[in-house]
Amino acid sequence: MTEPDKKKDGAKKEAAKDETAKPLAEKIGFAKLDLTVEEVEERISPRETNVFDK
Amino acid sequence: MIQTASFPVTLVFPPQGHFTQPYLALPCLKAWLREHGFADVEVIDASVEAYDRFLTADYLARASARVPSLASFEGAQELRFEDMEAFRAAAESAASAASVIAGVEEAKRVLRGEDFYDPERYVPAVRTLYHGLRLVSAAHFPSQLTPHNFTMRYANDRSAEVLAATVDREENPFLEFYDSELLPRLDARPPRVLGLSVIYGSQLIPALTLGRLVKERFPDCHVTAGGGFLAYIGAKLMRAPGVDACLDSLVFHEGEAPLLGLCRALRDGGDLAEVGSLTWFDGGTPVENAPGHPIPLDRAPVPDFDGLPFDKYFSPETVLPFDINRGCYYGECTFCTLPTVIGPGYRTRRAETIVDHVIRLRDRHGARCFNFITDCMPPGMIADLPDELIRREANVRWWSDARIEPRAYTAEGARALYDSGCRKLLFGFETATPRLLKLMKKGQSVKSTLEVAENCSKAGISVTFYAMVGFPSETREEARATLDFLLAHSDVVREVSLQTFHLDEVAETYRDPAAFGIEVLDDPRADLQLYHDYVAASGMTAAEAAEAFDEMMAGFRANLPLFSGDNVLYFMQKSHYFLHLARDVHPDEFVRRCAERTNAREARGADPSLAPAEGLALVELPFSYADCVRTLGHPLARAVRPDFLTGSFVEGAREEAIASLGALAPARRVLAYANGEFVELRPDGRTALAALAAAGSLGELLAEAGSEAAEGLRAFAARLHRRGALTPRAAVPAAEFETQGVTS
Ligand code: SF4
Numbered sequence: 001m002t003e004p005d006k007k008k009d010g011a012k013k014e015a016a017k018d019e020t021a022k023p024l025a026e027k028i029g030f031a032k033l034d035l036t037v038e039e040v041e042e043r044i045s046p047r048e049t050n051v052f053d054k
Numbered sequence: 055m056i057q058t059a060s061f062p063v064t065l066v067f068p069p070q071g072h073f074t075q076p077y078l079a080l081p082c083l084k085a086w087l088r089e090h091g092f093a094d095v096e097v098i099d100a101s102v103e104a105y106d107r108f109l110t111a112d113y114l115a116r117a118s119a120r121v122p123s124l125a126s127f128e129g130a131q132e133l134r135f136e137d138m139e140a141f142r143a144a145a146e147s148a149a150s151a152a153s154v155i156a157g158v159e160e161a162k163r164v165l166r167g168e169d170f171y172d173p174e175r176y177v178p179a180v181r182t183l184y185h186g187l188r189l190v191s192a193a194h195f196p197s198q199l200t201p202h203n204f205t206m207r208y209a210n211d212r213s214a215e216v217l218a219a220t221v222d223r224e225e226n227p228f229l230e231f232y233d234s235e236l237l238p239r240l241d242a243r244p245p246r247v248l249g250l251s252v253i254y255g256s257q258l259i260p261a262l263t264l265g266r267l268v269k270e271r272f273p274d275c276h277v278t279a280g281g282g283f284l285a286y287i288g289a290k291l292m293r294a295p296g297v298d299a300c301l302d303s304l305v306f307h308e309g310e311a312p313l314l315g316l317c318r319a320l321r322d323g324g325d326l327a328e329v330g331s332l333t334w335f336d337g338g339t340p341v342e343n344a345p346g347h348p349i350p351l352d353r354a355p356v357p358d359f360d361g362l363p364f365d366k367y368f369s370p371e372t373v374l375p376f377d378i379n380r381g382c383y384y385g386e387c388t389f390c391t392l393p394t395v396i397g398p399g400y401r402t403r404r405a406e407t408i409v410d411h412v413i414r415l416r417d418r419h420g421a422r423c424f425n426f427i428t429d430c431m432p433p434g435m436i437a438d439l440p441d442e443l444i445r446r447e448a449n450v451r452w453w454s455d456a457r458i459e460p461r462a463y464t465a466e467g468a469r470a471l472y473d474s475g476c477r478k479l480l481f482g483f484e485t486a487t488p489r490l491l492k493l494m495k496k497g498q499s500v501k502s503t504l505e506v507a508e509n510c511s512k513a514g515i516s517v518t519f520y521a522m523v524g525f526p527s528e529t530r531e532e533a534r535a536t537l538d539f540l541l542a543h544s545d546v547v548r549e550v551s552l553q554t555f556h557l558d559e560v561a562e563t564y565r566d567p568a569a570f571g572i573e574v575l576d577d578p579r580a581d582l583q584l585y586h587d588y589v590a591a592s593g594m595t596a597a598e599a600a601e602a603f604d605e606m607m608a609g610f611r612a613n614l615p616l617f618s619g620d621n622v623l624y625f626m627q628k629s630h631y632f633l634h635l636a637r638d639v640h641p642d643e644f645v646r647r648c649a650e651r652t653n654a655r656e657a658r659g660a661d662p663s664l665a666p667a668e669g670l671a672l673v674e675l676p677f678s679y680a681d682c683v684r685t686l687g688h689p690l691a692r693a694v695r696p697d698f699l700t701g702s703f704v705e706g707a708r709e710e711a712i713a714s715l716g717a718l719a720p721a722r723r724v725l726a727y728a729n730g731e732f733v734e735l736r737p738d739g740r741t742a743l744a745a746l747a748a749a750g751s752l753g754e755l756l757a758e759a760g761s762e763a764a765e766g767l768r769a770f771a772a773r774l775h776r777r778g779a780l781t782p783r784a785a786v787p788a789a790e791f792e793t794q795g796v797t798s
Contacts, residue, residue, distance in 0.1 A: 028741060028742075028745055028759075030742065030745075030759040030760065030762075030763030030766070030767060031760070031762040031763040031766065033736075033738035033739070033741060033742055033763075033766070034736040034737075034738040034739070035735075035736070035738060035739055035742060035766050035767070035769070035770035036735070036736050036739070037733060037734070037735060037739065037770060037773040037774060037777075038678070038680035038723075038733070038734035038735075039680075039733060039773070039777060040679065040680045040683050040732050040733060040734055041683060041684070041687060042620075042731070
């Protein structure tokens with residue numbers, strides 16, 4: 001690796017470190033997430049039961 | 055007695071029937087044949103064997119590999135109604151397959167053992183089996199196999215479609231099952247007669263499929279069929295072109311005498327024309343013989359259950375069926391078809407014989423639980439049977455259908471029933487509207503019905519009511535009055551088996567439509583038609599009745615603890631609720647536990663120890679699964695599938711659904727699956743879940759996420775907790791928490 005390359009790599013690592021160092025809240029921005037939960041109606045229906053078996 | 059060892063007879067119960075307990079007809083027939091000299095009779099429950107094979111890790115892995123991938127939906131401009139079922143199947147399979155495959159053997163173990171009695175184990179296990187069957191269905195799309203039904207794209211009321219279904223290797227899962235399991239077994243002992251018992255419409259295609267394969271493989275074997283469903287449509291079926299490739303004959307009504315006559319004629323070279331109640335092919339032309347005589351029921355032998363795969367039923371204890379009588383002693387109800395099934399007349403066994411047989415079955419099979427099969431118990435028997443069971447110290451637990459008989463189900467009578475082991479009775483209540491009861495000729499009043507139910511309930515017997523919605527002329531208000539009545543008495547009526555009225559060819563409502571203010575519509579193309587559409591002069595239309603059904607069912611789900619949330623699974627699996635009662639759990643206690651479970655689930659909150667549930671799977675979707683499921687749940691969309699009961703299609707339903715329900719626009723969504731449940735998130739929800747997994751618990755995530763986000767995260771976590779995607783258990787290591795899907 002050449003000197004400039006090493007430098008570049010070092011800078012990249014630095015940036016990554018910065019990223020990790022950032023508080024999670026800032027990194028992800030939780031307050032802005034769309035946390036909608038759609039409850040799906042269960043496809044288990046008492047409509048479908050065979051009752052007479054003679 | 056001469057025993058004919060060299061005349062092998064095989065009796066098969068074809069898929070699809072309940073998977074929780076054996077059926078009665080074939081053991082009765084086997085016992086009758088053996089008593090009359092046919093020693094070599096084998097009974098095969100192909101229904102439970104197919105379920106057991108399909109619900110294995112190996113089979114499901116193969117099925118899941120066959121399911122079309124979600125990738126085919128990527129980039130589409132819209133999700134058309136026509137593609138929604140396929141999308142739903144692909145999405146569900148992508149999210150659930152790995153976990154279902156990994157959990158299916160354990161789920162079966164739970165249902166077959168002591169863990170059955172623990173709802174926290176039982177409910178996820180049953181769900182796993184349901185999802186397993188969805189995988190099986192997705193692999194044979196658009197066929198659908200559930201624990202309660204089997205339907206294909208083919209209409210059950212058209213013979214050409216039914217016959218086409220029997221050779222459809224892509225979509226009929228039973229062809230492979232027969233080829234790889236059943237036929238090799240028959241090779242080892244080629245039968246001379248194969249008898250197929252067809253009780254439900256859902257068995258028609260699988261039965262004919264097997265008939266065809268057996269006729270091809272064993273040209274010397276005579277294939278016959280009988281059973282409740284064929285009692286209705288058998289004559290039409292035998293006239294349908296091409297059916298002789300699947301069947302050689304058909305037995306009507308009670309099977310003992312005709313089957314014995316058939317076996318004798320085939321063994322001895324007798325004349326098939328002499329066998330009563332048989333329809334057979336004479337050079338390709340169906341010949342209908344005169345009806346034969348029913349057997350003296352009290353002299354019929356003990357049903358022979360030997361050889362049935364007791365270890366394969368999905369119940370911890372086998373509940374054995376036993377018929378105490380045949381036919382209905384009342385036989386007046388104008389909608390009722392049951393007398394058609396068994397043939398005319400009413401016959402009973404004596405209480406002494408019943409108890410004698412019950413004790414012998416108990417001792418032979420170590421069975422403690424019985425399902426007494428009866429259209430309804432006559433008043434005398436309601437008194438005699440408990441006395442005899444108590445006197446002989448049978449010490450069994452049992453349940454059965456029953457008719458409202460106020461003089462028999464007194465407080466004292468009900469106590470005797472309880473003491474004899476009766477733990478659950480199902481009464482034909484039908485409606486709370488006296489006008490309709492009269493029209494139905496039920497011969498009972500609402501008041502006496504309630505009295506009977508109260509007496510039984512006080513004695514500790516769980517009461518189920520059969521109720522009907524949409525009887526000709528019934529109004530929406532009358533249906534609501536029935537709902538209100540049932541909810542007002544939910545302390546007495548624990549379960550309601552609700553049915554919509556169907557106009558059935560063998561009922562009085564069909565024979566005398568004017569008396570019920572209806573005009574019957576025929577479908578000339580439906581050559582196997584049993585159920586008819588009709589126009590009613592007053593009251594709800596069939597579509598309105600379907601809506602009223604939904605409203606009533608929603609009322610039960612919201613108000614009857616046994617129907618609330620996933621407790622309804624106990625109601626839906628035959629005998630599963632009863633098995634708790636059979637351990638002398640009082641109905642009040644069971645209902646209390648159900649209510650407690652539902653409330654506890656509703657109360658689940660944002661526990662700081664919450665972490666992603668074990669096995670939580672996330673799949674990215676190009677359309678909303680939730681919207682797709684909602685659309686497919688619309689009555690118009692439901693009409694596109696064959697009707698549950700009739701197996702027929704509503705004319706023009708597909709076109710109407712396409713026109714009215716439209717298409718879905720693309721939407722990036724994430725489908726989560728854990729503990730047998732699906733829930734849909736936005737892509738951000740996945741980000742939050744990944745952060746939660748990395749943090750280790752909700753508490754730790756909240757500490758890191760900052761106060762601004764706390765409320766939203768807590769609400770998110772609480773909802774996922776309620777749906778089982780987050781659990782307060784130890785966290786799953788972040789490395790194991792992977793997102794699958796088409797774009798990740
Ligand atoms: S509904 Fe019940 S009581 Fe009425 S005729 Fe049918 S079997 Fe008999």
